[in-house]
Amino acid sequence: MRAEIQSIVDEIKQSVGLLRRHLDWDKSLARLKELNAKAEDPELWNDPDQAQKLMRERQHLEKSINTIQSIQSELDDQVGLIELGEEEGDEGVVAEAEAALQTLHKDLGKRQIDALLSGEMDSANAFVEIHAGAGGTESQDWASMLLRMYTRWAEQSGYKVEVQYVNDGEEAGIKGASILVRGENAYGWLKTESGVHRLVRISPYDSQARRHTSFSSVWVYPEIDDNVEIEIQDKDIRIDTFRSSGAGGQHVNTTDSAVRITHMPTGIVVTSSEKSQHQNRANAMKALRARLYDVEMKKRQESIQEQHEAKSEIGWGHQIRSYVLQPYQLVKDLRTGVENTSPDAVLGGDLTAFMEASLIHQITGSEGEVADIE
Numbered sequence: 001m002r003a004e005i006q007s008i009v010d011e012i013k014q015s016v017g018l019l020r021r022h023l024d025w026d027k028s029l030a031r032l033k034e035l036n037a038k039a040e041d042p043e044l045w046n047d048p049d050q051a052q053k054l055m056r057e058r059q060h061l062e063k064s065i066n067t068i069q070s071i072q073s074e075l076d077d078q079v080g081l082i083e084l085g086e087e088e089g090d091e092g093v094v095a096e097a098e099a100a101l102q103t104l105h106k107d108l109g110k111r112q113i114d115a116l117l118s119g120e121m122d123s124a125n126a127f128v129e130i131h132a133g134a135g136g137t138e139s140q141d142w143a144s145m146l147l148r149m150y151t152r153w154a155e156q157s158g159y160k161v162e163v164q165y166v167n168d169g170e171e172a173g174i175k176g177a178s179i180l181v182r183g184e185n186a187y188g189w190l191k192t193e194s195g196v197h198r199l200v201r202i203s204p205y206d207s208q209a210r211r212h213t214s215f216s217s218v219w220v221y222p223e224i225d226d227n228v229e230i231e232i233q234d235k236d237i238r239i240d241t242f243r244s245s246g247a248g249g250q251h252v253n254t255t256d257s258a259v260r261i262t263h264m265p266t267g268i269v270v271t272s273s274e275k276s277q278h279q280n281r282a283n284a285m286k287a288l289r290a291r292l293y294d295v296e297m298k299k300r301q302e303s304i305q306e307q308h309e310a311k312s313e314i315g316w317g318h319q320i321r322s323y324v325l326q327p328y329q330l331v332k333d334l335r336t337g338v339e340n341t342s343p344d345a346v347l348g349g350d351l352t353a354f355m356e357a358s359l360i361h362q363i364t365g366s367e368g369e370v371a372d373i374e
Contacts, residue, residue, distance in 0.1 A: 001083075008101050035054060056123060082098065082101075122185055127221050130146050132216050135212075140174055151349075158183060164178035165273040241260075258277075261285065270284045336361045
């Protein structure tokens with residue numbers, strides 16, 4: 001086998017191995033067998049909500065397993081054909097099998113993503129919170145640009161966006177905002193966007209046209225199923241109502257109907273200011289349950305994160321991406337090295353390549369092992 005093709009074979013094998021470890025292969029096969037047995041139980045649909053949850057888990061797990069098995073099967077088939085062609089001196093068979101392997105290698109990034117979106121909450125809707133950093137109008141304007149960027153990415157990707165709240169800045173931009181992105185795998189796609197985002201540009205608010213650096217943070221967490229048990233005691237929360245501070249428009253309240261809930265033990269604060277006070281309270285409680293669930297999930301992942309911490313910055317508060325508009329045009333993800341020389345396109349919602357690379361980066365822990373994303 002030619003050295004170039006052997007290198008491709010080795011990379012595909014490595015990717016399959018990483019995906020199997022990420023999925024916890026033996027455990028996942030056993031779980032799928034258990035879910036298949038439950039799906040055949042005629043009493044399953046006596047509880048429709050639980051049945052739908054089970055069927056969704058089964059569908060996602062089966063898809064991930066089938067994706068990994070199909071990559072392995074195609075690899076084995078083409079390697080076998082190459083070996084057979086070389087034994088029989090059939091250059092046509094060898095050339096055809098080598099071309100198939102190159103196609104498989106080219107498509108590997110997308111197929112890895114199909115297998116990776118199998119986490120416990122990947123299929124859930126996603127809350128996206130954006131907060132302006134220090135710097136007043138500059139950072140607040142940057143936060144509003146990020147809100148627009150994620151809204152456009154979601155809409156272009158076929159998701160529905162619901163505004164939870166927007167806290168306008170004094171002069172321009174926003175101090176903070178939260179949106180709910182609804183649709184299949186919304187959280188799975190968006191989860192790696194959490195972190196600090198940095199903007200470098202000539203400020204439109206500086207009369208001397210100086211270059212400014214601004215920071216804003218993004219926090220993504222899943223909307224959790226009502227069946228997930230998250231205990232919230234009345235004594236642990238404080239509920240405040242207030243008037244929305246927006247500058248006007250269809251989403252802004254004119255009465256003190258906005259709701260803010262503070263969870264005292266953790267310091268988590270959630271806000272909803274888009275509907276009636278009753279609906280706002282329900283929305284805020286749902287967001288609080290999601291945040292508390294997210295905290296518990298991150299505690300479970302601490303040991304895994306510690307293993308990779310030396311290789312990549314994936315914790316809260318770390319800068320994950322730079323958007324440079326001056327003196328050159330470049331958006332660069334600091335975890336994966338993925339770049340785009342058209343910041344306008346990225347700020348207009350062209351984020352998928354960054355998300356794909358970050359998802360793959362989660363299982364590799366190092367830029368050098370990430371498969372090419374076409």
